[in-house]
Amino acid sequence: MAAKSYSNPIVKWIEYRLPIFSFLDHELNEYPTPRNLNYWWNFGSLAGIILVIMIATGIVLAMSYMPHVNYAFESVERIMRDVNYGWLLRYIHSNGGSAFFIVVYIHLFRGMYYGSYKAPRELLWIIGVVILLAMMATAFMGYVLPWGQMSFWAATVITNLFSAVPLVGESIVTWLWGGFSVDNPTLNRFYSLHYLLPFVIFALVFVHLWALHVHKSNNPTGVDIKGPQDTIPFHPYYTIKDTFGLGAFMIVFMFFVFFAPNFFGEPDNYIKANPLVTPAHIVPEWYFLPYYAILRAITFDIWFIPAKLIGVAAMFGSILILLFLPWLDRSKVRSATFRPIYKQVFWVFVVDCIILGWVGANTPDADFHGVKMLWIGQAATFYYFFHIVILIPLISVLETPRALPDSISQAVTPGGKS
């Protein structure tokens, strides 16, 4: 960190005691960034901005929300009708959840395509997976708070997943509920944790960025930064590019907030929770549909292990397995641009995830041109794990990668310095 001298005496006084100005300058201004980042690299900063939007709207919503089974649903309706701009805050917050997942899923697939999880960025990737898990827990508990029918039954079905744990399953579920069914104690604790977890995510994002700034961003060629000719300073080049991306994102996001605010929601959630009636067709929010499809794909026992336990294990396993990706992929070449076979199967995997989401939205006994939805779900679940556990390691060993450019600058401006 080059010692910078500041002329402003107040800045100087603070800098001497807490070098925050040189820190910010180093990490956000002069921070060297690969000069060839494409628009797929916008989604990390977008996710960070959405987190801030979610925390800001959430804190204000919390001022009018009441976490009690008798008032929760009514207090949300009051926010919608009576609180000044309450409708806007709530629609930004509820659609913000969906936007957060879209952006993070694109961010994750970008990492998979360009091999951003490979050495020396394994921990960076792992922290990212942990952030995803924390996001899922936050989103799930937030969805319960309005105390509609879908809120209540989502809470019931998801907490019941833990009853699949051998021996202590029932005790865990009672502990999660704080009673013998989803009820007021459950709502109270979900509210407490829904308020806590975003700040945990905030801290994890900080660690994620810390790890990122050690070895800097990966880039579309996947080739390491070799010198100053490969980089440009973060400001103004990427601050402006990120701002442009934010503008494009906001157009889409605000379209949903203002013109289709309930597009991602379920009408049943505008019916107050009733513990004695389950809605005919319960579905999770769209961002959980692929996992829901995996959960329901397992309808058979394996030896002495019941189907329910395998389904739950497969569902959680589908995310936890991503933690091992840096070691399952043995190829030293990061970017799929130079990996002719991996490049193809990557897109098969993306389509597979979309199919899983589509299956999750349908009932298992639904029919698709004579093919049972359950079978499609089982095939897609099989491919999901087959891709990560078998195909990725196999391709990484067997494939002959294309020749890599000598450096980023040589790839971007051939004939220039390498």
Place this chain on the structure above:
Amino acid sequence: MSDSASAGGTTADMPVTDDKSRRDFLLISTATVGVVGTALACWPLIHAMNPAADTLALASTEVDLAPVQTGQSITVVWRGKPVFIRRRTADEIKTAEAVPMDKLIDPQPDKARVKKPEWLIMVGVCTHLGCIPLGQKPNDPHGEFGGWFCPCHGSHYDTSGRIRKGPAPKNLEIPPYQFVSDTLIRIG
């Protein structure tokens, strides 16, 4: 103690290994006590999330069975969960008793599930993921076995509330209950 020894000046012939193992012992025992102590201190935080005393106090419900006719079902609430009470017809009892054990996913004779064959009393919560099965009303779907059907993931229960088809692993749970009199039960 080690201070006075090294003050003597003859560090070369000191039995250093003794001192090292003593320090190791202190380190390991301190760490162990610390870890166990922290774990014990966590217990109140964890246990505070278990059902509170007032929640546990609501654990029993009395139900008057007198108005329930043969072939009729009622739903009562016990511990925040629905309890299905069905006054079964002679046909239903006969069907339930006639099922051979090897046809069942969770084998249990009908006798073991009732105190009086006429009264089937069970927790109306699907053992798969906790939805409420349909079948309490005459025009509800009753599934392929004439009992209850869970719409969430398609589990079929028979006239004894036993799982016959679908993803649920277990029969509908029988709550603890006693007949206080011929027409009054206490659940819980």
